[in-house]
Amino acid sequence: MTTFAVTGTPIDLTHPLTPGTPHVPSQPGFEAHRIREVPAALSTVTAFSLCTHTGTHIDAPFHALADGKRITDYPPDFFAAPAVGIGVAKERGEEITAADLDAAALGPGPGDVLCLATGWQAHHGSPVYHDHPHLAPSAADWIVEHRVRILVLDTLTPEPPVQRRGADFALDIHRRILGADIPIVENAANLDQLAGLRGHVLIAPMPITGADGAPCRVFGWFDGTSDADAESTDSKT
Template structure:
């Protein structure tokens, strides 16, 4: 069994959405001060690094993170390579066989320097959601910060995926991951009020 970490490492220089809360980790208590332990403190946006979007992120009536079914974030996943594609669409994805999987993870290669927030990305076309639903897919993962274009206000792909009950995983790292079928684990924390949550996403190769 091989475990492949497809999560971004969280550190104080990790890029976040422009204007969003930066990630910071520091010590509230040091072992020297407390006499026994170091105790850390984290401040961050819920959409830092590799994360999931709950429907509440873009819908005031949508489910929060803790209400999402955990089985959606565990299961057989197909990794596909769409490097160079202008957009992730039904037409692009129709080339692949989704038999026996319930998740799809898409390598676009369009976020080339993860030390900086990207200026452009390969986004997901809104016709993708109904196609994936037909194929039995209940989660889509992308190697970019959003399934929609970065300047989108209407977020058509987010809303389309929600309508078809497909969970959203963003900011995964698929560098060096070969296309194929893996077991995915990308569990969010049980945050009762949250609109999103960083995850430790891993692929298990039998």
């Protein structure tokens, strides 16, 4: 069982759901309507609909692999783990490579959640958000080689933007990462606050039985400890 102690105020890594929540064009967005409301009724009730990949959500391996795990195949403690933040600022449509990840001030250890901040949250809700940076195959392989537990991104997808995909597009980045049993959180918020730091993350997916993914609430606790801080402390002991 995974256990950890956290202190301080959690950072909310989740975007609120609104009718304008960005989503991949081929998938339905978020919709909500009031069924009844006080004071005209005794209680207020809201109905909503969204797909498993709308808003801040997590992809399970079944999203890309017929024999992959469903989201409810993971035990609850899988989603609570140590985490590391890496910042890689990129422009529209640019690739994030293994060299970019190697150049970061710190890296993940086996079993860490990797929070990868591209700075793209600044465009959330605008058309530019759909022309996001994306992972190169070398970066996907780097994540697998480092035995990351879960990848957390501040973009719609780790793949190239829809409008930049060629005729041979085959969801290759998802297949590399999910094929290594590494779920992917997409559309996370506030990852820029975590870059260069270590901490802990708690991910709470909706337990949709047998699903390929789920909307989720994500929190982070990052105390400001970096690799340099750890090395400085070690040198004094």
